Amino acid sequence: MAGGKELTVITFRGIFQEVEEARGMYSDGYRDQSAVVALDGGDMKEMGVEAGHPVHLETASGDVVVAAKLSEEAHPGVAFMPASPWSAQLLSGEVGEDGFLELKMFTVRASSGGGRVTSIEEIEAVIRAP
Amino acid sequence: MAFCTGCSLLCDDIVVDLDGGKIGKTMNLCRKGHAHYSSISSGRLTPSVDGSEVGVEDAMMAAAEVLAGADNPLLFGWGGSTLEAQRAGVDLAKKLGGAIDDPSSYSQGLITEKIIAGDLPTCTLDDVRNFADVSIYWGDDPSSSHPRHMSRFSYFPRGEKRQRGYEEDREAIVIDVRKSPTAQIAADGFFKITPGGDGAFIEALVASLAGKIPKVEDKKRMLNLGTKLRKAKFGAIFTGQGLAHSLRGDLSGFVSLVGKLSEITRFSVIPTLGDYNTRGFNQTLFDETGHVNSVTFKDGVRHGQEFSIARLLDSCDAVMVVGSDPAAALPAAIAKKLAKAVTVAIGSHRNMTTDFAKVSVPMAVAGIEAGGSCLRTDGVRVEFDGLVGSDHLSDVDIIKRIMEAV
Numbered sequence: 001m002a003g004g005k006e007l008t009v010i011t012f013r014g015i016f017q018e019v020e021e022a023r024g025m026y027s028d029g030y031r032d033q034s035a036v037v038a039l040d041g042g043d044m045k046e047m048g049v050e051a052g053h054p055v056h057l058e059t060a061s062g063d064v065v066v067a068a069k070l071s072e073e074a075h076p077g078v079a080f081m082p083a084s085p086w087s088a089q090l091l092s093g094e095v096g097e098d099g100f101l102e103l104k105m106f107t108v109r110a111s112s113g114g115g116r117v118t119s120i121e122e123i124e125a126v127i128r129a130p
Numbered sequence: 131m132a133f134c135t136g137c138s139l140l141c142d143d144i145v146v147d148l149d150g151g152k153i154g155k156t157m158n159l160c161r162k163g164h165a166h167y168s169s170i171s172s173g174r175l176t177p178s179v180d181g182s183e184v185g186v187e188d189a190m191m192a193a194a195e196v197l198a199g200a201d202n203p204l205l206f207g208w209g210g211s212t213l214e215a216q217r218a219g220v221d222l223a224k225k226l227g228g229a230i231d232d233p234s235s236y237s238q239g240l241i242t243e244k245i246i247a248g249d250l251p252t253c254t255l256d257d258v259r260n261f262a263d264v265s266i267y268w269g270d271d272p273s274s275s276h277p278r279h280m281s282r283f284s285y286f287p288r289g290e291k292r293q294r295g296y297e298e299d300r301e302a303i304v305i306d307v308r309k310s311p312t313a314q315i316a317a318d319g320f321f322k323i324t325p326g327g328d329g330a331f332i333e334a335l336v337a338s339l340a341g342k343i344p345k346v347e348d349k350k351r352m353l354n355l356g357t358k359l360r361k362a363k364f365g366a367i368f369t370g371q372g373l374a375h376s377l378r379g380d381l382s383g384f385v386s387l388v389g390k391l392s393e394i395t396r397f398s399v400i401p402t403l404g405d406y407n408t409r410g411f412n413q414t415l416f417d418e419t420g421h422v423n424s425v426t427f428k429d430g431v432r433h434g435q436e437f438s439i440a441r442l443l444d445s446c447d448a449v450m451v452v453g454s455d456p457a458a459a460l461p462a463a464i465a466k467k468l469a470k471a472v473t474v475a476i477g478s479h480r481n482m483t484t485d486f487a488k489v490s491v492p493m494a495v496a497g498i499e500a501g502g503s504c505l506r507t508d509g510v511r512v513e514f515d516g517l518v519g520s521d522h523l524s525d526v527d528i529i530k531r532i533m534e535a536v
Contacts, residue, residue, distance in 0.1 A: 010307055010325055012372075015161060015274040022136065022165035024173040025458065025481060062462050073309050078325060080308055085458045085482060093463030096378065099435040101236040103461070104375035105325050124485060127457065127465045 004058070004111035005047050009037070009090070011083040011104050025085075026120060034084035035066040035117045037110070040076045044068060049112045056114030059106060062089035062126065065114040079110065085123045133514040134159060135406040135497035136166030137276050138507035139255075139283075146517055153498070153518060160277035167498060170518075173479045175492040190528060192489045193450065193474040194535035200448035200472075202428070203228035206439050209405025210453030210477075212502030213511075215525035216407070216414045219452060222533045229426040229446065232411050233454065235438035238374045238401045240381055242412045243422040245399060245509075250388055253366065253398035255283040255508045260290035264362040266303045269328065269372020270402045273311035276507075279402065280315065284366065291364075301358065305331060306372060321355070328376035332383040335359075339390050365397040400508045405454070406497075407504035443467035450474040453493070453525065457482035476528055493525045500524035 017033040024030065037055055039047075049055055051070045057063060064086045071080070081087045083103070090108055095101050132144040136159075145157035146167075153167055177189035184192070197203050205223050208216050209232055223230040234242060244250040258265065265284045272279035280286055285302050292299040302316040305323060313320040323331050334344035338356030346352050359365060367388065377384060391397040403409055412422035419425050421433040435441055439456060443449070443464060449471045457465045458481060468486060475487035478495045494500035499520035503513040523531075 008325055012271065012308065012310070013275050015277060015311070018162050018275065019165040022162060022169050024169070024479070025455075026173070075308070078307075083459070088458065088460060088465065089462045091461030091463075093440075093461030095435065095440050098379050100375075100378040101438075101440045101461070102375070103236060103459075104371060120482075123462075124482060127462060127469050127482075128486070 004056070004109035005043060007043065007079045007108055007110050008077060009057075009079045009081050009087070009106055009108050011081050011087050014082055017082045017084070031117065031120060032067075034082050035064070035086045036069050036082065037066050038069045038071045038080040040071055040074055040078065042074070042076050043079070044070060047110060047112050053112065054114050054117060056111050057090055057108045059090045059092070059108050061092050064089050064118040064123070065116065067117055079108075085120055086118065089123060089126065132517055133497045133512060134163040134166065135495070135504070136160075136163040138403045138406050138408060139276050139278055140406060140504065140506045140512045141278055141282065142512065148517065151518055162277055169479065170495050170498055175475075175477050175480050175484055175490055177492055178490045180488060186491065186523065189489055189491045190531050191535055193476075193491055194532045196448050196472055196474050196489060197226055197450060197532065198536045200226070200228070200446075202446045203448040203450065204439065204442050204446040205230045205450045205452070206232065206456060207452040207454030208232045208411040209234075209403075209408035211407060211411070211525045212496050213407065213410045213414060213504055214502050215452065215529050216411045218526050218529040218533060220414060220418050222529060222536070224427045225533060225536060227428045229424075229428070229437045229442055230415065231424050231437060231439050231442070232408065233404070233456070233459065234408060234412055235423040236440060236460075237371050238369060238403060239412065239423045240379055241369050241374060241399070241401050242403070242409065243416065244381060244385065245401065246413060246416050246422065250385060250399045251392055251397065252400055252508065254510050255400065255506070256510075257364075257398070258366045258400070259283045259287050260292065261364040262289075262366045263292065263299060264301050264303065264359065264365040266305065266365065266367045267312050267316070268305045268367055268369050269374070269376060270368045270370025271306070271310035271312045272368065272402055273315060275370075275404070276402055279368075280312070284368065285315070303355070326376050328373055329383055332387050336383075336387055336390060339394070359391060360394050362395050362397070365391065365395065367397060367399045369399060369401045403507045409507055409509055410505035413505055413509065440464055443471060446471065448472045448474070450476070451483050451487070452476045452529070453478070455481040455483045457486055476525065478522070491528055492522050493528055494520045494522040496525065502526065
C-alpha cells in the first residue's frame with residue numbers, strides 16, 4: 001500500500017442496509033447502503049473528499065471504491081463501514097494465532113477519487129478470477 | 131398472530147391479513163421485518179445445475195451426487211434454517227462423515243457456548259422485560275440489527291416489576307466504539323471506547339466494582355458506573371459482534387466480570403444473534419456433540435478451529451451451504467476458495483454464494499411459506515406455521531430428500 005491516508009476501519013450493520021439486503025443484494029439500494037464509508041470531517045478535509053464523492057480504499061488484500069459519508073461525530077483516524085461484500089474485499093482472510101478471523105477492524109489506505117463506486121458484479125468477477 | 135423470522139427476536143405478535151392466499155396488510159412488523167415479509171415476491175432462487183435451470187428434483191439429485199462423491203464435505207450455514215432442518219443437517223453430516231459449521235465460528239459462538247454450557251448466567255427476554263432495571267448493550271446495536279429489541283423487551287416496555295418503563299425504571303448503558311442508534315437512545319449511558327478497547331474497559335470496570343481506582347481517563351464516571359451496577363436489582367448484558375471480535379476469543383476477563391457482578395446482584399448475558407435460528411443450530415449441535423460449531427464426524431466426533439469454514443475450505447472437496455451467504459460476509463480470500471469449491475447452495479433467495487454454486491436448490495421462507503420450530507436468541511423455543519402456500523419445499527424436506535439420495 002502506498003499513498004493516501006491510513007485509517008482504521010470498523011465495520012457495523014445499519015438498519016437501512018439490513019432492509020435493503022432483505023429486498024435484494026443486487027439492488028441499487030443495497031449498494032447505496034453498503035458501499036459507503038463514514039469519515040471524520042477533519043480526515044475528509046485532509047483527503048480533499050466531500051460527502052458523496054468516491055473514495056478508493058486499499059489493503060494488501062484488495063481494493064474497492066465506495067462513497068464518502070460525513071460522520072456527525074468526530075473520530076479522526078477511524079472510519080466506519082457497513083459489513084458487506086465491499087468491506088469483505090479489504091479483509092485479509094488470515095486466521096490469527098488465537099484462531100480468530102478478523103472481520104470487524106482493519107487498516108486501509110484511503111484516497112480521494114478512484115472512479116465510480118464498485119458494483120457487486122465487479123466484486124463477484126474479482127472473486128471468480130483465478 | 132404470526133411470527134417474523136426476519137431476525138432472532140422472532141416477534142410473535144405479527145398481524146397478517148391474507149388476501150386471496152397472499153400476504154396482504156400487516157401490523158407490528160418493524161422496518162426490517164416488513165422487508166423480510168415483502169421479500170417473498172422478489173429475488174427468489176431458482177433450481178440450477180452448472181448455471182442451467184433444472185427441475186427442483188434434478189437439483190436435489192445433483193446435490194446428493196456432489197455430496198456422495200466427496201471425501202471431506204463441509205455443511206455450512208444453518209442460522210436461517212428451522213430446528214428440524216438443523217437436526218437433519220447434523221444427521222446428514224454424520225452419514226457423510228463430514229464437517230458442519232455455522233457463522234458463529236467467526237462471530238459469537240464462544241459466548242453462546244458458554245451460555246449453553248452454563249458458564250455464563252442467562253435469562254429470557256421476557257425476564258428482562260419484567261424485571262431488568264439495567265440493560266447493557268456491549269458492542270451491540272439492536273436498534274439497527276434487531277429493531278424491536280428495546281421496545282418489546284429491554285428498555286421501553288412496562289414489565290411486571292418495571293411498570294414505569296424507561297422513564298424511571300430502566301437504565302440503558304451502551305459500550306461501543308461509535309455512537310450507534312442504540313447509543314443515541316442511551317444518551318448519557320453511552321461509554322465510547324477505543325477500537326479494541328473492550329478488554330481495558332472490562333479491567334477498569336472490575337476495578338471499579340472492587341472499589342479501586344480504575345485506570346481510565348474519566349475515573350469518576352467509571353466509579354459511578356460501578357456503583358450503578360452494584361445497585362442494580364436485575365441486570366442484563368446483551369453482547370454483539372463488536373465485543374466478540376474485540377476480545378478475539380479470550381473471554382476470561384468478560385466471564386470474570388460477569389462472575390463478580392453475579393456475586394453482588396443478578397446479572398444475565400444474552401447474545402444478540404444475527405440469523406433467526408443461530409441459537410437453534412448452536413443448541414442442536416451442542417446437544418449432539420458438546421460443541422456449538424466447527425465439528426467433524428469423520429473418524430468420530432472432533433471439534434476445533436481447523437473444522438471451521440475459514441480453515442476447512444483449504445481441504446474440503448465439497449461444500450453445502452444452507453440458508454446463508456458466506457461469500458458475501460467472509461474475506462475475499464476465503465470467498466475465492468468457496469467460489470472455486472464444488473458448492474451446493476440451498477436458500478430462499480439469490481445471493482453471492484448461490485451465484486458461485488454448482489447446484490442451487492430453492493427453499494420456502496420459514497415462518498411465511500413453511501412451518502417449523504426454532505430458538506429465539508435467548509434460547510426460548512418457538513413453533514410456527516406457514517401462512518401462505520408455496521411452490522417451494524421446506525428446508526427440512528430438501529435436506530431429508532438429499533439425505534435419502536446420498
